[in-house]
Amino acid sequence: MTTDSAPAPAPRRGRPGYDQATVLRRAIDLFNRQGYDATSMGDLAAELGFTKSAIYHHVPSKTHLLKEGLDEALDNLSAVLDRADADRSGSAYERLREAVRGSIEVLVDHLPAVTLLLRVRGNGEVEQEALRRRRIIDDRLAELVQAAVAEGALIDDLDPYLISRLLFGMVNSLVEWVRPDGRYDARQLADAVAAVAFDGLVRR
Amino acid sequence: MTTDSAPAPAPRRGRPGYDQATVLRRAIDLFNRQGYDATSMGDLAAELGFTKSAIYHHVPSKTHLLKEGLDEALDNLSAVLDRADADRSGSAYERLREAVRGSIEVLVDHLPAVTLLLRVRGNGEVEQEALRRRRIIDDRLAELVQAAVAEGALIDDLDPYLISRLLFGMVNSLVEWVRPDGRYDARQLADAVAAVAFDGLVRR
DNA sequence: CGAATTCCTGACCTTTCGGTCAGTATTACA
DNA sequence: TGTAATACTGACCGAAAGGTCAGGAATTCG
Numbered sequence: 001m002t003t004d005s006a007p008a009p010a011p012r013r014g015r016p017g018y019d020q021a022t023v024l025r026r027a028i029d030l031f032n033r034q035g036y037d038a039t040s041m042g043d044l045a046a047e048l049g050f051t052k053s054a055i056y057h058h059v060p061s062k063t064h065l066l067k068e069g070l071d072e073a074l075d076n077l078s079a080v081l082d083r084a085d086a087d088r089s090g091s092a093y094e095r096l097r098e099a100v101r102g103s104i105e106v107l108v109d110h111l112p113a114v115t116l117l118l119r120v121r122g123n124g125e126v127e128q129e130a131l132r133r134r135r136i137i138d139d140r141l142a143e144l145v146q147a148a149v150a151e152g153a154l155i156d157d158l159d160p161y162l163i164s165r166l167l168f169g170m171v172n173s174l175v176e177w178v179r180p181d182g183r184y185d186a187r188q189l190a191d192a193v194a195a196v197a198f199d200g201l202v203r204r
Numbered sequence: 205m206t207t208d209s210a211p212a213p214a215p216r217r218g219r220p221g222y223d224q225a226t227v228l229r230r231a232i233d234l235f236n237r238q239g240y241d242a243t244s245m246g247d248l249a250a251e252l253g254f255t256k257s258a259i260y261h262h263v264p265s266k267t268h269l270l271k272e273g274l275d276e277a278l279d280n281l282s283a284v285l286d287r288a289d290a291d292r293s294g295s296a297y298e299r300l301r302e303a304v305r306g307s308i309e310v311l312v313d314h315l316p317a318v319t320l321l322l323r324v325r326g327n328g329e330v331e332q333e334a335l336r337r338r339r340i341i342d343d344r345l346a347e348l349v350q351a352a353v354a355e356g357a358l359i360d361d362l363d364p365y366l367i368s369r370l371l372f373g374m375v376n377s378l379v380e381w382v383r384p385d386g387r388y389d390a391r392q393l394a395d396a397v398a399a400v401a402f403d404g405l406v407r408r
Numbered sequence: 409c410g411a412a413t414t415c416c417t418g419a420c421c422t423t424t425c426g427g428t429c430a431g432t433a434t435t436a437c438a
Numbered sequence: 439t440g441t442a443a444t445a446c447t448g449a450c451c452g453a454a455a456g457g458t459c460a461g462g463a464a465t466t467c468g
């Protein structure tokens with residue numbers, strides 16, 4: 001941490017203005033509001049308050065913006081699974097709960113990027129590659145569920161694959177309504193998802 | 205049932221070819237594969253095997269195709285709630301389970317239309333109107349959950365609004381992977397969702 | 409046969425798309 | 439002051455978008 005990590009002004013040389021990171025952030029927000037394909041570079045320019053051509057000073061292409069956002073989401077989600085897999089101390093059930101909690105944390109902390117990822121349809125090479133990486137993540141999650149079932153911790157009258165789909169379908173559905181300034185933080189959401197999915201809604 | 209209900213050839217007058225219903229079905233399938241905005245009328249023409257202008261013989265606009273699909277989903281989902289609300293015999297809990305089961309049935313029976321609906325972002329008047337109708341449905345579902353909690357059937361340490369989001373987030377996530385010729389039918393899916401959401405994953 | 413009906417083609421229109429480029433404006437530093 | 443560095447404008451480009459239209463092709467009915 002020798003370099004500045006806090007929001008230091010970081011005195012740059014030439015004419016002040018936007019930096020790449022800000023353009024990327026605003027772009028992804030707009031993509032999530034309107035959809036990637038429905039958002040033109042003209043729309044983004046209007047959102048940023050300058051002309052379309054100025055965007056290309058900061059960023060090489062629309063596709064590049066998409067790729068950066070998708071990679072942010074995928075890198076962080078992969079890291080959650082790396083951590084869960086590395087932790088060989090606890091049970092598979094505990095590692096699964098850790099993966100759920102971690103996924104929700106990433107979803108909240110990187111909400112725009114994860115939202116973007118979950119809406120990708122596979123148009124173009126960038127989206128295809130993102131889908132490939134996402135499929136790997138989904139498979140690893142399914143393996144965790146499978147291990148927890150084999151361990152005897154989870155019900156075994158449902159296909160582990162199906163359980164995994166339902167569980168992480170619930171997790172991923174958070175992007176549809178969670179807002180950064182909303183009522184719930186990552187911990188509350190993780191607790192709620194765990195309560196519903198693991199213990200059930202019915203009062204005992 | 206005096207009129208033909210089965211796949212009767214239905215002898216039409218002029219030159220044979222596509223009918224509106226088929227064009228609509230293929231269009232919605234393509235919209236779901238590529239995304240509505242990323243699908244051009246040229247793409248759809250290629251998919252159908254004729255030229256772009258031929259589409260406009262069957263259908264007035266791209267927007268019209270979208271609206272038809274969204275209405276199909278919304279009408280059927282609304283009907284599920286109408287039935288649940290009309291049934292004043294059972295408990296709120298039973299009506300909620302009925303709503304979950306009915307929603308999943310509609311989701312499976314009208315998978316393309318429901319998928320289309322769940323991806324709408326609100327671009328243009330047609331999408332805005334669909335979002336309005338969908339919000340009403342979501343509110344009615346939340347009221348059902350609220351009633352079941354008030355009744356004492358469901359856990360009361362979570363906000364009913366939050367419960368509703370998680371429960372139907374799980375239901376709606378089915379469109380991401382369920383396929384018409386897949387491993388599970390509507391009944392199996394409804395049973396699985398109910399098992400996970402109401403009774404929980406943990407083995408007892 | 410001819411007429412009515414339905415389906416589809418191909419050329420064309422306007423608008424918008426992602427992107428390029430030459431030049432200008434605004435700043436920090438020497 | 440001047441020079442290097444960075445940020446932006448505005449005119450423009452080829453391609454693709456949604457949509458129109460006049461006419462031709464295939465069928466049923468009388």
